[in-house]
Amino acid sequence: TGRKRNSLTPRSSLFPCPGCQRDIDLGERGINGLFRNFTLETIVERYRQAARAAIAIMCDFCKPPPQESTKSCMDCSASYCNECFKIHHPWGTVKAQHEYVGPTTNFRPKILMCPEHEMERVNMYCEICRRPVCHLCKLGGCHANHRVTTMSTAYKTLKEKLSKDIEYLISKESQVKAHITQLDLLLKETECNSERAKEEASQSFEKLSHVLEEKKSAALRAIEASKNLRLEKLQTQAEEYQGLLENNGLVGYAQEVLKETDPSCFVQTAKQLHVRVQKATESLKSFRPAAETTFEDFVLDIAKQEEVLGDLSFHSSGLEIPEINEEQSRMYNKALISWDCPGKTDSADIYVLEYHKLNREEESVTWQEIEVCSKSKVISDLDDDSSYAFRVRGYKGSICSPWSREVILRTPPAPVFSFLFDDKCGYNSEHLLLNPRRTSVESRAGFPLLLGSERMQVGCYTTLDYIIGDTGIAKGKHFWAFHVEAYSYLVKVGVVSSNRIQKLFHNTHDVTSPRNEQDSGHDSGSEDAFFDSSQPFTLVTLGMKKFFIPTTPTAPKDPASRILPLPSCLGICLDCDKGKVGFYDAGCMKCLYECEVDCSGIMYPAFALMGGAAVHLEEAVTAKYGEYHDDI
Numbered sequence: 001t002g003r004k005r006n007s008l009t010p011r012s013s014l015f016p017c018p019g020c021q022r023d024i025d026l027g028e029r030g031i032n033g034l035f036r037n038f039t040l041e042t043i044v045e046r047y048r049q050a051a052r053a054a055i056a057i058m059c060d061f062c063k064p065p066p067q068e069s070t071k072s073c074m075d076c077s078a079s080y081c082n083e084c085f086k087i088h089h090p091w092g093t094v095k096a097q098h099e100y101v102g103p104t105t106n107f108r109p110k111i112l113m114c115p116e117h118e119m120e121r122v123n124m125y126c127e128i129c130r131r132p133v134c135h136l137c138k139l140g141g142c143h144a145n146h147r148v149t150t151m152s153t154a155y156k157t158l159k160e161k162l163s164k165d166i167e168y169l170i171s172k173e174s175q176v177k178a179h180i181t182q183l184d185l186l187l188k189e190t191e192c193n194s195e196r197a198k199e200e201a202s203q204s205f206e207k208l209s210h211v212l213e214e215k216k217s218a219a220l221r222a223i224e225a226s227k228n229l230r231l232e233k234l235q236t237q238a239e240e241y242q243g244l245l246e247n248n249g250l251v252g253y254a255q256e257v258l259k260e261t262d263p264s265c266f267v268q269t270a271k272q273l274h275v276r277v278q279k280a281t282e283s284l285k286s287f288r289p290a291a292e293t294t295f296e297d298f299v300l301d302i303a304k305q306e307e308v309l310g311d312l313s314f315h316s317s318g319l320e321i322p323e324i325n326e327e328q329s330r331m332y333n334k335a336l337i338s339w340d341c342p343g344k345t346d347s348a349d350i351y352v353l354e355y356h357k358l359n360r361e362e363e364s365v366t367w368q369e370i371e372v373c374s375k376s377k378v379i380s381d382l383d384d385d386s387s388y389a390f391r392v393r394g395y396k397g398s399i400c401s402p403w404s405r406e407v408i409l410r411t412p413p414a415p416v417f418s419f420l421f422d423d424k425c426g427y428n429s430e431h432l433l434l435n436p437r438r439t440s441v442e443s444r445a446g447f448p449l450l451l452g453s454e455r456m457q458v459g460c461y462t463t464l465d466y467i468i469g470d471t472g473i474a475k476g477k478h479f480w481a482f483h484v485e486a487y488s489y490l491v492k493v494g495v496v497s498s499n500r501i502q503k504l505f506h507n508t509h510d511v512t513s514p515r516n517e518q519d520s521g522h523d524s525g526s527e528d529a530f531f532d533s534s535q536p537f538t539l540v541t542l543g544m545k546k547f548f549i550p551t552t553p554t555a556p557k558d559p560a561s562r563i564l565p566l567p568s569c570l571g572i573c574l575d576c577d578k579g580k581v582g583f584y585d586a587g588c589m590k591c592l593y594e595c596e597v598d599c600s601g602i603m604y605p606a607f608a609l610m611g612g613a614a615v616h617l618e619e620a621v622t623a624k625y626g627e628y629h630d631d632i
Helices: 038-051 082-088 135-140 151-171 173-242 249-258 263-285 303-310 446-455 498-505 524-533 625-631
Strands: 013-016 023-025 071-073 078-080 124-126 131-133 148-150 335-340 350-357 368-372 376-379 387-396 407-410 432-434 440-443 465-468 477-484 490-497 537-543 546-548 563-565 570-575 580-585 590-596 603-610 613-617
Touching: 071 082, 078 082, 124 135, 124 151, 148 151, 151 173, 173 249, 173 263, 249 263, 335 350, 335 387, 350 376, 368 376, 440 603, 465 498, 477 490, 490 498, 490 570, 490 580, 490 613, 498 603, 603 613
Parallel strands: none
Antiparallel strands: 013 023, 071 078, 124 131, 124 148, 335 376, 350 368, 350 387, 387 407, 432 440, 440 613, 465 603, 477 570, 477 613, 490 537, 490 603, 537 546, 546 563, 570 580, 580 590
């Protein structure tokens, strides 16, 4: 049985070839698309004949009782004794030319047919693909431009090579035996060394156990001594209070003294007795146990020791501690964690990446562990709007490095929304340039702006070119990210409703319009105010490496406090259910600005560029991203 390659091609399967150990795709034709292995069939048949030696194959044409067969005809697919073979294959007839072999039950014709052209025999050998082909494969098939040779030439060449290789191996038999002897010694040495390592490890753990036993005994002795002292104090106090009861102890003695009638004797005894009664009275008014019953001072704090013991392993000073590369690691639809080793020597064979979600409510931390053979790993199924801690260590055999420094990354506030730039709806190909994948857009002013500049006498509007995403959002909460080039002069980003897209693309200001001429009768200051207050979508302004927080009643009045450094990666989170849109620093998932938005229609990502500017959509993290990154 083969293993399924992927879910997109459920009918194709892979399995390792027993000859070359390479994965073979059966494809749609299954085993019919494979060559027969006649060599293996011959070997199997040879063993079958040896196994059938005790069980004779009987003649198919003898009258009962049948005789033991001596031949099998491959053309007739039958077995014969000597007499029956002469009868059915008379000399001088066509049947006399039939191919016969020793007694067998395998009558499959020994003819190698082409898997691609089932009715054609293979008669050539492709030197490029190293496989037999038929003449149709060479004429118009996939081997048309390949170099081929005749089957006899290939047979001779390959047989010579195989014979030479076998002769070489036979000639090196003494060397092979020497290597076997050496490997036997290595096996014994490995056994001895492993037993010695086990003994040393056992001794190390016995030392630790001895230390723990001593600490345990000392702790138990301290607890026992404290217990005895407290019991003694409490017992003494209980006896004192027992004496305060009537007819017992102090009270009983005082009652007997009060019966004394001789004044001199009474005074002599009562003075000291009165002092004792006063002390007992004061003790009764302010009762306080002579000792504490809790043993909180004797609770052991073993958190650090547990952590140290948890990291107990075969450490090596030569194995470098890996460091997580925060610049190459990123969080988007999935987490991509990359790490490097400071030195080049003693690099690890395998790495263990651990991560856990930061949760203040949980007292204990449970790390999730992943074994990685490369220096990067893509992790999926992380919770949105959550922080995760990551750490990594290297292993080389049984030796491991210490853990790397923990790195904390935060997931996006909502599921990632995928889209491309729309090259049809309102797209201005004269001013905007899209890459073939439609993941990047660049503004280019071009000749229309230069020609329009002839009419410029004073400051006026320049062109603001808009472009939207090709996919809309009707409900739910979604997040997307993008990069704005540092040289960009002016870029606006946000969202636009479907019922206002037409107004969006017909509200642009063109330098060639007479509305922008010096004597057009329009007040430029009032028009700026109108334009800022009537934007057909919600957006923020970026440019000159700055992020500008829009002017709102709640925004700071100081203009300088509304200007932030432009993050290397920006994100937008749209919550259609709550009618809010937020603008984020996608590197740390920190919200820079949030406002309300009307989500009555289908919402689309919107971008506007002016002058030299470029926007690149963030690439989604895929399982192959880490492998590609490692190759680079």
